[in-house]
Amino acid sequence: MDEPDMKPNPPRTAAQRVDDAVAAQARQIGNGHDGTADLYRFGGLDPGPGTVPPAAMPAPWTWPQAATLDELSAARLTPPEIIQGLLWADLLLLAAPGGTGKTTLLLWLAICISTGRPFFGHPILRPGVVLLVSAEDGRELLLARQLRVMRAMALTPREIELCVQRLRISDATTGTLRLATIERDMVVPSVAPYQIVAEAQAQGKDGQPIAVLLDPAISFGVGEGRTNDAEQALVASARVLIHNLQCAVVYATHTGQGPARERNFGQYSNRGGSSFADGARHVWVAHPADAETWRKTLGRDLPPGRSALELAIAKCSFAPPAPQHLFFEREGYALERIEPGRRAQVSAAEHFDARAEQALNYARSLLDGGRMNSVHTLKALLREHMGVSDRDAKAIIDDLTDRGLLIPCRRPDAGERGAREYLHPLRRGESLPETIVTVAAWNAQKSAAMTSGKRRAGDGGV
Numbered sequence: 120m121d122e123p124d125m126k127p128n129p130p131r132t133a134a135q136r137v138d139d140a141v142a143a144q145a146r147q148i149g150n151g152h153d154g155t156a157d158l159y160r161f162g163g164l165d166p167g168p169g170t171v172p173p174a175a176m177p178a179p180w181t182w183p184q185a186a187t188l189d190e191l192s193a194a195r196l197t198p199p200e201i202i203q204g205l206l207w208a209d210l211l212l213l214a215a216p217g218g219t220g221k222t223t224l225l226l227w228l229a230i231c232i233s234t235g236r237p238f239f240g241h242p243i244l245r246p247g248v249v250l251l252v253s254a255e256d257g258r259e260l261l262l263a264r265q266l267r268v269m270r271a272m273a274l275t276p277r278e279i280e281l282c283v284q285r286l287r288i289s290d291a292t293t294g295t296l297r298l299a300t301i302e303r304d305m306v307v308p309s310v311a312p313y314q315i316v317a318e319a320q321a322q323g324k325d326g327q328p329i330a331v332l333l334d335p336a337i338s339f340g341v342g343e344g345r346t347n348d349a350e351q352a353l354v355a356s357a358r359v360l361i362h363n364l365q366c367a368v369v370y371a372t373h374t375g376q377g378p379a380r381e382r383n384f385g386q387y388s389n390r391g392g393s394s395f396a397d398g399a400r401h402v403w404v405a406h407p408a409d410a411e412t413w414r415k416t417l418g419r420d421l422p423p424g425r426s427a428l429e430l431a432i433a434k435c436s437f438a439p440p441a442p443q444h445l446f447f448e449r450e451g452y453a454l455e456r457i458e459p460g461r462r463a464q465v466s467a468a469e470h471f472d473a474r475a476e477q478a479l480n481y482a483r484s485l486l487d488g489g490r491m492n493s494v495h496t497l498k499a500l501l502r503e504h505m506g507v508s509d510r511d512a513k514a515i516i517d518d519l520t521d522r523g524l525l526i527p528c529r530r531p532d533a534g535e536r537g538a539r540e541y542l543h544p545l546r547r548g549e550s551l552p553e554t555i556v557t558v559a560a561w562n563a564q565k566s567a568a569m570t571s572g573k574r575r576a577g578d579g580g581v
Contacts, residue, residue: 137270140279176313197437201232201329201367203242203476207437208329210357211369212336212396214389215405216379220428220449221371222256224405225332226268227454228369232330233285234278235481235505237473239445239456244480247329248285250319254338258290264452271453275506287328291338298339299352306341306348312359319364328366336370336395347392354398370395374404382406384431384444402434417446417459425450471518477505478515479524482544491530491541516542526551527558 198208215221231238235246253261269282289296300309319327333339339356340349357368372395378388386402389395396402408427414420421427425448432443446457478501485492485500492500494516501512519525525542531554533539540558543551551557 137274137279138266140274140276141266141269141283176310198361199245199365200437201243201245202238203244204438205238205241205432205435206330206367206401208245208365208367209361209400209436210354210398211367211401211403212389212399213369213371213403213405214374215371216374216407219405219407220426220454221405222253222261222264222334223268223449223452223454224428224430225251225334225369225371226261226265226452227272229286229330229332230265230268230272230274230282234274234281235477236272236274236278237477239447239454240473242473242476242480244477245329246281248287248322248326249330249332250287250289250315250328251332251334252289252291252296252339253334254291254294254296255335257292258288261288261290267452271451277503277506294338296339297341298333298356299341299349301341306345306352308352308356308359312356316360316363327364330367330369331360331364332369332371334371336372337391343391347394350392350394351398354394357398370399374406378404379406382408382412382429384429384433386433388433396434399434400436401432403430404433405430417457419457422448428454471515474505474507474511475515475518478512479519479544481505482525482542483546486544491543493541497542519544529556529558529561531555 200207213221213225228238229249229251230236232243232246233249235243237243251261256264265282265286265288269279272278274282296311297309298311299306301307315331336350336353337343340353342349353370357370360366360368373390374383374388375390377383378385384404384406386396386404387393388404389402406429408416408429410421410427413427416429428447428449430445430447432445446459447454448457449455481501481504482492482497498509498512498516501507501515502509505512507515516525520527520542524545526545527540528543528551530539530541543555545551
């Protein structure tokens with residue numbers, strides 16, 4: 120009898136490997152929590168009435184107390200930074216004409232924050248849970264798009280796990296979730312933002328969102344009958360979320376017809392009134408670009424099968440005022456950042472620097488939490504937290520050590536047994552506390568003591 124013809128299985132593509140990992144992660148989460156392996160049913164915040172009572176409404180206005188010296192010294196000029204140099208825990212308005220790719224851009228933003236992967240070269244300083252509330256596209260459609268963006272990004276297994284756990288998609292297409300309402304002929308925040316705060320706080324500290332994305336803004340208000348009043352109420356509702364959750368709030372909206380025709384990148388390009396742009400601390404304006412515009416702007420031809428997108432950071436209250444434009448080419452759900460005069464999205468050196476910055480901030484957060492890590496333990500944590508290989512983790516630690524940002528130091532609690540050394544991370548411009556002794560200084564002291572002891576022993580023998 121002839122042996123059957125055995126053919127090796129063809130290698131799995133990157134997209135298939137992402138699908139395999141997503142399915143495995145969904146099964147793991149389902150078996151451990153709600154007994155389902157269906158990714159489309161996992162996570163999300165119900166936009167309807169919840170079981171958690173709304174957070175306490177604000178008290179009536181009272182006369183303010185005088186500031187204390189402690190309050191003055193603790194006051195910060197900026198809220199917590201989420202994406203280095205790009206996004207802080209405050210209100211962001213993202214405006215673009217219909218069909219530009221706002222939803223895809225929002226998904227890239229959400230996945231980068233949830234996984235800690237740099238956002239087109241900008242390190243994520245506060246990775247965590249992201250709540251995406253959509254009143255335009257249903258949950259199933261958004262999950263299908265999320266999966267395709269995850270494929271396009273070629274996430275690592277650890278990043279896939281974080282993305283599935285942390286990115287929560289809420290379907291508000293029924294129109295029942297309104298962040299503003301009309302009371303006594305005034306447009307004011309509704310009870311909904313307080314309900315979202317209560318639901319988020321019920322998840323525990325690690326489950327609270329770092330960013331809340333709402334798309335489109337018009338669907339969460341009271342319409343356009345009283346434009347500026349309606350926008351101001353949505354701004355006030357965003358402040359409720361920002362104040363209570365220390366998160367960023369992103370409203371996606373359309374540009375006006377005039378700015379869309381003229382490709383106007385000004386901060387007042389959104390459709391409607393001026394209250395949105397005035398109340399937002401960040402304004403991003405995106406426009407598509409045709410092949411001719413792309414050639415004039417970047418000096419390159421638009422490759423076949425690709426579309427072009429130009430994003431302007433039109434306003435950022437916490438960074439230098441110089442305007443910044445980011446250029447992207449899109450193919451399907453893949454976005455590639457294009458630098459003027461350069462083909463690559465982000466060079467290998469820039470990507471490495473962004474990962475090193477992310478690792479430094481992570482090491483600092485561990486130290487702030489009281490955890491001192493040796494080279495060995497920090498390398499293992501970077502592999503787990505960032506999904507990098509053992510070789511890349513070592514290269515990152517070596518690079519930060521060479522630049523004086525990770526300093527080998529003697530543990531203050533070092534005894535005869537156990538770990539005696541750790542890596543002390545420093546923020547840029549920060550000095551090592553005087554109470555901390557470096558390993559180099561400790562070894563020099565020991566060497567000097569041994570040399571002195573030998574000299575004394577020699578003198579006593581004469």
